Amino acid sequence: MDYPYLAELLFPDVKLTPEELESRYPARQLPEGAIVSRAAPSPTGFVHLGNIVQGLTSERLCHQSGGVFFLRIEDTDAKREVQGAVETLIEALKHYHILFDEGATVDGDIGPYGPYRQRQRAQIYHVYAKKLVAEGKAYPCFCTEEELDAMRNTQEARKDNFGYYGAYAVWRDRPMEDIKTELAAGKPWVLRFRSEGNIENKIKFTDLIKGNLELTENDVDHVLLKSDGIPTYHFAHAVDDHLMRTTHVVRGDEWLPSLPFHVQLFRALGFRLPKYAHIGPLMKMDGTSKRKLSKRKDPELALTFYQAQGYPVPAVLEYVLTILNSNFEDWRQANPDANLDDFKFSYKKMNPAGSLFDVDKLRDVSKNVISRMSADEVYALVLEWAKEFDVPFAAALEAEPDKARAAFAIGRGGKKPRKDLAIWSEAKSYMGFIFDALFAREDEIDPKFDKADVCAALTVFAQDYDPADEQSVWFDKIKAITDSLGYASDMKAYRADPAAFRGSVADVSMFLRVAVTGKLNSPDMYEVMRVLGRKTVLARIHALLETLER
Ligand code: GLU
Numbered sequence: 001m002d003y004p005y006l007a008e009l010l011f012p013d014v015k016l017t018p019e020e021l022e023s024r025y026p027a028r029q030l031p032e033g034a035i036v037s038r039a040a041p042s043p044t045g046f047v048h049l050g051n052i053v054q055g056l057t058s059e060r061l062c063h064q065s066g067g068v069f070f071l072r073i074e075d076t077d078a079k080r081e082v083q084g085a086v087e088t089l090i091e092a093l094k095h096y097h098i099l100f101d102e103g104a105t106v107d108g109d110i111g112p113y114g115p116y117r118q119r120q121r122a123q124i125y126h127v128y129a130k131k132l133v134a135e136g137k138a139y140p141c142f143c144t145e146e147e148l149d150a151m152r153n154t155q156e157a158r159k160d161n162f163g164y165y166g167a168y169a170v171w172r173d174r175p176m177e178d179i180k181t182e183l184a185a186g187k188p189w190v191l192r193f194r195s196e197g198n199i200e201n202k203i204k205f206t207d208l209i210k211g212n213l214e215l216t217e218n219d220v221d222h223v224l225l226k227s228d229g230i231p232t233y234h235f236a237h238a239v240d241d242h243l244m245r246t247t248h249v250v251r252g253d254e255w256l257p258s259l260p261f262h263v264q265l266f267r268a269l270g271f272r273l274p275k276y277a278h279i280g281p282l283m284k285m286d287g288t289s290k291r292k293l294s295k296r297k298d299p300e301l302a303l304t305f306y307q308a309q310g311y312p313v314p315a316v317l318e319y320v321l322t323i324l325n326s327n328f329e330d331w332r333q334a335n336p337d338a339n340l341d342d343f344k345f346s347y348k349k350m351n352p353a354g355s356l357f358d359v360d361k362l363r364d365v366s367k368n369v370i371s372r373m374s375a376d377e378v379y380a381l382v383l384e385w386a387k388e389f390d391v392p393f394a395a396a397l398e399a400e401p402d403k404a405r406a407a408f409a410i411g412r413g414g415k416k417p418r419k420d421l422a423i424w425s426e427a428k429s430y431m432g433f434i435f436d437a438l439f440a441r442e443d444e445i446d447p448k449f450d451k452a453d454v455c456a457a458l459t460v461f462a463q464d465y466d467p468a469d470e471q472s473v474w475f476d477k478i479k480a481i482t483d484s485l486g487y488a489s490d491m492k493a494y495r496a497d498p499a500a501f502r503g504s505v506a507d508v509s510m511f512l513r514v515a516v517t518g519k520l521n522s523p524d525m526y527e528v529m530r531v532l533g534r535k536t537v538l539a540r541i542h543a544l545l546e547t548l549e550r
Pocket of ligand 1: 039040041042074233237249250251252255
C-alpha cells in the first residue's frame, strides 16, 4: 500500500507540516520542575464540583511549581454543546478563583499556544492525521452506522469483545481501489488508528495519584477523526497536550481505561508522553455504602447549588482542599489564619480511590470560614448573594447598611468568634428580624408559662430598658425581674430543684427574645437590642404585650 499516496488522497489541502507546527509551538522556557497543565472541560452546560476538583488540583500543581496553567475548551462534541456553555464555564471557574495564565477567556483567547478551543484547531489535527496515514498508522473507514450496529450484534451473540479490532476491523487492510471507489462516491469516512496492541499483553504504568498500574494493551482501531473532520477526545488530547507543551495531564479517572490507547497514540505520533495524574471520583455516603456523586440524584454536584445556597467561594475551596489532601485539616488547624495559597498541595496526599464528599462537613468548614470574616465582608457578600437570590432581603440590607453591619458584627472578632452562619441563604433567618420590613413573630412563647408572668416581665423590662447600660447592668436588671416573679436567677439552684421555681432566668430571657426578635433563637440579645435601639425594642415589646393582653 502506498501510504503517502493515500495521505495525499485523504488530505489534499493539508500543506502544513508537523515540523512547522513544532516550531510554531516551541518548547516552553521554564525552570526545571515547573509543571505545565491545564483544565480541559467540555462545554456541556453543566458545571460541577468535578470541574473545581480538577481545576484546583492542576492549578495548584502548576502555580506552586512556577509553571503555567491554561484553559482549553474541548468543544469537539457539537451534539452535547449548549448555547452559552463556554461562557458559563469560564465564568464559573473564574468565580471559584481557578485562575489561568493562558487560554480561553470570554473576550477571546490569550497566550502563544492557541487557539485554545479545539474546533478552531481542526487544521492542526489534520496535519498529524495526514502524517499518521502517510506512515501507515491510520486509515479511513467507511463503515455505516448500520454496519457498526450489525457488528456489535454479532459480537454480542458470539460473546466477543466489543469494538473495531482484529477481523472486525474490516477497513484496516482494504486495497486502495476500494478506498478510491468509496471516496469517488462521496461516502463519509472516519479516520481510524491502526493499533498494534494485543489484549494478551499488559503495560506497566505509574500514575502520580494511582501509583503503579498494570493495564491491558489496546487492540481497538479507535476513531481519530470523525466524519466531519473533527477529532475525538483521544486524538485532540495527544496533539494538543503535545503542542501546548503540557507536562502533566490531570484528569478524572474515567479516562484511565483509555490510557493504553493514549500511550500508543503518543508513541505513534513521536510525542513524548506527559505525566498523568488520574483523580478518583467524588463519592458520598448513601446509607451505609459509598457511591459516586451523581448528576441525576445529587443536586450538590452542580456548582449552581453552591451559588444558590450561598456558600462563600473560599469555603468551597477550603472544603475541596480538605477532601483532596489528607493533611490539609491538620495544616489548617496549625495555621488558622493562613492564606489558602500557603498550603503546600501535593498529589501524594490524594486518595487514589477518590474523595468522600459530605455537605455537613462543608457546612462546618463554611461556618469556620465565615467566622473569620469581618462584618463588612459578610455584609458585602450577603448583599451580593441576596441581589441575585432574595431581592426583598437585598433591599432591606441596602436601606439600612449600618444596622445590618452592626448585626453581622455581633459575636464576631476576638479569639472565639461565633459560628452561627454557614450559608448566605440562612442570613435572613439569622438577622433579618432587625429590619421592621422583615420582622415577624415566627415563634411563640410556650403557653405553659403563665401569661401574667410573661406580661409582668416584659412590662418591667420595658420601663427600665436603657441601651447605654453595660451588659452586666442590663443582665442584673433581667435577673431582678426574674427573682421578683419567683423564677430562678441562679441556674445552678434552678437545676438542683426546678420544682421550687416557676421558671428560670433562661425563660425570662426567652420571653424578651421572642418579643424583640420574633424567634426562640437569635444572636446575643444584649447586642441585638443595641442594634435595634430603644424605640424599636420598646415598640416590639409593647406589640407583644398587646396581643397577650387581648
Ligand atoms: N474534556 C475532557 C473532560 O471534560 C477532559 C479530560 C482531560 O482533562 O484531558 O472530561
